Amino acid sequence: MRAFAFLSAISLALAGCWAPSEPHAPAAGQRPMRVVSLNLCTDELLLSLADPAQIASVTHLSHREEETALAPAARAHTANDGTLASVVALRPDLVLTVGGAGDRAGIARRLGIPLVDLPYPQTLEDVERSIRTVAGALRREPTGTQAVARLSALRATAPAQAQAQDALWLGGGGRTVSPDGLEAAWMRLAGLRQIEDRGDRVELEHLITDPPPILLRSDYRAGQYSRDQQWLGHPIAARARAARTIVTEGRRWTCMGLPMIEEVERLRREVAQ
Amino acid sequence: VTAARILLGAGLLAGFALSMLLPLESLLALIERDPELGGMLLIELRLPRAALALLYGAMLGAAGAAIQALFANPLASPDLTGTTSGAALGAVVVAYLLGASGPFAMASGAVAGALGSLLLLLALAGRRAETATLLLAGLAMSAMAGALTTLALALAPSPFAFYDAYSWLMGSLADRSLTQLAFAAAPAAVSLIGLARLAPALDRLSLGEEVAESLGYKLARLRVQVVCLSALGVGACVAICGAIGFIGLVAPVFARRMTGGHPGRAIIPAAVIGALLLSAADLVSRLAPWGRTLPIGVLTALIGAPFFLWLVVRMRTGFSR
Numbered sequence: 001m002r003a004f005a006f007l008s009a010i011s012l013a014l015a016g017c018w019a020p021s022e023p024h025a026p027a028a029g030q031r032p033m034r035v036v037s038l039n040l041c042t043d044e045l046l047l048s049l050a051d052p053a054q055i056a057s058v059t060h061l062s063h064r065e066e067e068t069a070l071a072p073a074a075r076a077h078t079a080n081d082g083t084l085a086s087v088v089a090l091r092p093d094l095v096l097t098v099g100g101a102g103d104r105a106g107i108a109r110r111l112g113i114p115l116v117d118l119p120y121p122q123t124l125e126d127v128e129r130s131i132r133t134v135a136g137a138l139r140r141e142p143t144g145t146q147a148v149a150r151l152s153a154l155r156a157t158a159p160a161q162a163q164a165q166d167a168l169w170l171g172g173g174g175r176t177v178s179p180d181g182l183e184a185a186w187m188r189l190a191g192l193r194q195i196e197d198r199g200d201r202v203e204l205e206h207l208i209t210d211p212p213p214i215l216l217r218s219d220y221r222a223g224q225y226s227r228d229q230q231w232l233g234h235p236i237a238a239r240a241r242a243a244r245t246i247v248t249e250g251r252r253w254t255c256m257g258l259p260m261i262e263e264v265e266r267l268r269r270e271v272a273q
Numbered sequence: 274v275t276a277a278r279i280l281l282g283a284g285l286l287a288g289f290a291l292s293m294l295l296p297l298e299s300l301l302a303l304i305e306r307d308p309e310l311g312g313m314l315l316i317e318l319r320l321p322r323a324a325l326a327l328l329y330g331a332m333l334g335a336a337g338a339a340i341q342a343l344f345a346n347p348l349a350s351p352d353l354t355g356t357t358s359g360a361a362l363g364a365v366v367v368a369y370l371l372g373a374s375g376p377f378a379m380a381s382g383a384v385a386g387a388l389g390s391l392l393l394l395l396a397l398a399g400r401r402a403e404t405a406t407l408l409l410a411g412l413a414m415s416a417m418a419g420a421l422t423t424l425a426l427a428l429a430p431s432p433f434a435f436y437d438a439y440s441w442l443m444g445s446l447a448d449r450s451l452t453q454l455a456f457a458a459a460p461a462a463v464s465l466i467g468l469a470r471l472a473p474a475l476d477r478l479s480l481g482e483e484v485a486e487s488l489g490y491k492l493a494r495l496r497v498q499v500v501c502l503s504a505l506g507v508g509a510c511v512a513i514c515g516a517i518g519f520i521g522l523v524a525p526v527f528a529r530r531m532t533g534g535h536p537g538r539a540i541i542p543a544a545v546i547g548a549l550l551l552s553a554a555d556l557v558s559r560l561a562p563w564g565r566t567l568p569i570g571v572l573t574a575l576i577g578a579p580f581f582l583w584l585v586v587r588m589r590t591g592f593s594r
Contacts, residue, residue, distance in 0.1 A: 061432055173440065174448065199565030201440065204448045205318050208310060209299040221431070227374055228437050234450050236317045239310055 031139040032094035032114070036080060036087040038104075040067060041255035042096035042118065045134045047073050048258045049143050056090045066221050067251055069259045084108065094137055124155065124185050127257060150261050159191035165271065167192040167214035171250065172221070172228030174201040182256050190267035192216060204236050213243050214271075220250025246270055277531055281545040285327065288552035292323030295560060321454040322446050326555045327548040328454075329446075329510040330520055332461045334547020335540050336503040337521030338528055339468045340391075342475035342536030343499045344398070346407050347529075347584065350522035351387075351507045354407070355414025357518065359390025360504075360511035361442055362418040362425070369429035369438065376456040376513065384460070384508030390414050391500045444517035444570025446555050457513040464506025468540050471498060475537030517570045519577020520547045526584065 034056040037043045043062035046055060047070045055077045061067045062074035080086040084104055087095070088111070095108055095115040108115035116137045121127045128148050135144020169177045169187065177183035177194060184194040195212055222229065231237070252263045293315065294300065304311030337350040344354075351357050363386020368374035373382075398410040422442070426434045474495050477485040482492055507521075528543035529536060551573070558567045 067432070173437065201566075203566060205299075205314060208314060209303050221433075224431065226431065226437050227368070227441055230374065231448055234317075234448055236313055239313060 029139075032137070034090060034092050035094040035096065035138065036090060036092040037062075038080065038082045038084070038087070038095060038097040039099070041098050041257055042116075042134070043074060044068060044070055044255050044257045044259060045130060046096055046138075049131070049135050049140050049147065050138050051140070052076065054138060056092055057087050066224070067254065069249070069252060069262075096134060096137070121182055121256065123182060124151070124189075127151065127182070131258065147258055151258075154189055154261055154264060158189045159268075161188070161193075164188055164191050164193040165214055166195050166212060167216045167246075168195050168202065168207075168212035169216045169218070169248075170202065170207075171218040172226065173231045174203060174207075175218075175228070176200060176202050183253060186253075186256055186260050186264055187216065190264045191271045192267070204231075204234060208236065208239060211243070215245045216267075217245055217247050218250035218253060219247050220253070222250075277542075281542065281549070284549045285545060288549055288556075289323050289327060291556055292326060292552055293319050295556065317451065318448065321449045321451055322555070323552070324454055325446050325449055325457060325510075325514055326552040328458055328461050329514050329517065330524075330548040330551025331465060331544035332506040332510050332547070333517065333521035333551070334524035334528070334543035334545070335465055335468045336507050337547070338525035338536065338540045338543035339471065339475065339499050340503055340521075341525050342478060342539075343496060344407055345479065345536075347526060347588070348522070348581075349407055349411075350519075350525070351503065352516070352518040352521060353415075353581075354394050354411045355390040355418055356387045356503060356507050357511055357516040357521075358415045358418035358422070360384070360387035360508040361516045362386045362422045363389070363508065364512045365422050365425045365438060365442075369431070369434045370425050372430070376453050380456050380460065380509045380512040383512035384505050386418070387504035387508035387511070388501065390418060391504055395496065395500065440568065441515040443568035444515040444573070445568060446514055447566060449513060453513045457509050460509035461506040464502045464509075465544060467498065467502040468506075469544075471495065471502075472537035472540050475499075475540070476535050477537075479536050515570065517551065517573055519573050519581065520550050522584075523577055523580050524550060526580075 031051075031054060033054050035046060035050060035054050036057040037046045037055075037059060040059055040061040043058040046058065047062070052073070057078040057080045058074050059082050060079040061082075063071060063079050065071045068074065078090070084095070084107060092113055095104075095113055096118070097104060097115065098118045099120050105115050105117050114137070116133060118130050118133060119126065121130055128151060131144050131147050131151075135141050135147070167187065169183060177200075179194040179196055187194050192214065246267065248267060249263055252259045300311065300314065303314055333351055336356070340349045340351065340354060340356075341347055343349070360383040363382035363384070364379045365382075366386070367378050367382030371378075371382075373379070394407075394410055394414055397413070398407050426438055431437065474485070474490045477488050477490055478492070478495065485495075486492060524547035525536075525539055525543040527546050528539035531542050532538040551569075554569055554572045554576070558569045558572050561567070
C-alpha cells in the first residue's frame, strides 16, 4: 500500500515536473491563492465562496452551461479533468473534492498539498457544514457565514409541513427522487412534498393511473436528444399530466448546493401562485 | 406433441391477455375516470410492452435454437456467444458517440454489432466448435464488447451517458411506444420466419456436414443465413429493449426435449417457450409485491444462471441432447 502511494506520488510529481518536497500549503493564517477543485459540486462552492483571484482551476464540467448555472464565472478559470494528475502542474495550495475517489487524500498529503475532501451531503445540515468547511479552508469565513445565513433564512421561512403540496419530481427517463433524500428536503423548502414512489424511476403507466397533484419537471439537458429525453416524447407522456406542471432548472439539482437557494426562492413563488 | 402445441398456443394467448390486463384494478379505475386515457393506456403502453415481451422472447428462443444447431452445442446462445453484448455495443456507439439515438439508427447499430460479434465468433471458434472453445471465444467476445461499450460511454459527450444507458442496458420493456415496437417487430418477424424456414437444413446438419452436403444443402450459405438472421432479429430487439440474458439458452433446451432432440425442429417451440418465459418474467417484474419494478434482465439472469450451471453439470455427467 505504502509502495503504491509512493509510486503514485512519484508519477504525480513527474506529471507536474515538480519536486514534491517543495512546500505548497499557505503559511498559517494566509489565504490559499492557487485553489483547485476536482468535482462539479466543489466547483460550485469554490466559485460561490472564493475571491476569483484565489481560483487556479475548476473541472471541465463547470465550463458547460448545461451542467451549472455558474458556467460563465467558471470559464474564467483553467479547466481540469477531475484528477490530481491534471492539476499538479498548477502547484495548488488547496485542493477541493467530494467523495474522495482512490487515495487522493493520502497522495495529496505526501505531496504536501492541503486537500479538503467533503462527504456527499445527505441533509441540509450537511450542505451548511460543507459551506462552512470550504469557506474556512479558503479563509473566507464571513462569506461562508453570509451563505449559511441565506440558507437559514430560507429554512426559517419555509411553508409549514401541513401546508406543503404533494408533488412528484420527474426527470428524463422517468427518474425521480426519494421522499427522504436531500432533493425532497429542498422541495419542502419550496412548499412541496415529494410523494411516495416506486424506486428511482416512475413508469408512464404509474403516472397516468395515479397522477400527482403537481409534477415538478426537471429541464436538465432538455435540448439534447437522449434515451431519457426520448421517454418524455412518448405519446402518452403528453397526456400523463398532473393537475399542474412546474418546470425546474435541472442543472441546479445535480449538486444541490448554493445555486439551489435561488431556485427554491423561484419555485416558492411559483408554487404560491 | 399436439397437446403440447395446444398448451403452448394457449400459453401465448394467456401471456398476452395477462400482460394487457394486469394490474386490472388501476386499468378499470382509469377507464372509469377517463375512458379515452384508459384506451390510450391499453394501446400506447400495454400493447407495446406485451407484444415486445412475446416478440423479444420468441426471437431469443429461436436465435438460441438456431445458433445451438449451427455450432452443434447446447451452450451456444445469443448472450453466451456475445451476440447481445455486440448488439448493445453497436447501439451505444451509434446513440452515445455518434449522437443518433432514433430507433432506426440504434437498431441499425445493434444489428451491425450483433453481426460483427457472430462473424468474429465463427472465425475464432470454428464451424463445429468444442464446448470449451465456444465458451472461451464467447466469453472473450462478451468481455471485449462490454469493455468497448464502457469505453464508448466514457468517451460520450454527455457526462451522464452511463446513467442514461444503465437501465436500458439492464433490459427493460417499460414505456416503449408503438413506433419502437414497429422497429423491433419488422426485423424480428423477418428473422423468425427466415430461421423457421432453415429448420430442415439445420436438422440435416445435426447428422454431420458431409450428410447435409450430400443431401444438397450448401453449408456456407446456411451459416451466413443463420448468422445474419439471428443478428438482424436479436440486434433490433436489443436496440429497443436492451440486453436480456439466458432466455436464448433456456428455451431451446426445453424445446429440444419436445422435438426428440432435433435442433432444427426445435426452433418454433423454442420461440414459443422464449416468448412465454419473457412474458412471465415481465409480469413478475411488474406485479411482484416489492413495491418497485425490477429490471427484467436481472430476473431472467437470476433464473437463467442456476439453469446454466445445472446444464454444465448435466453435460459433465453425460447429458447428450
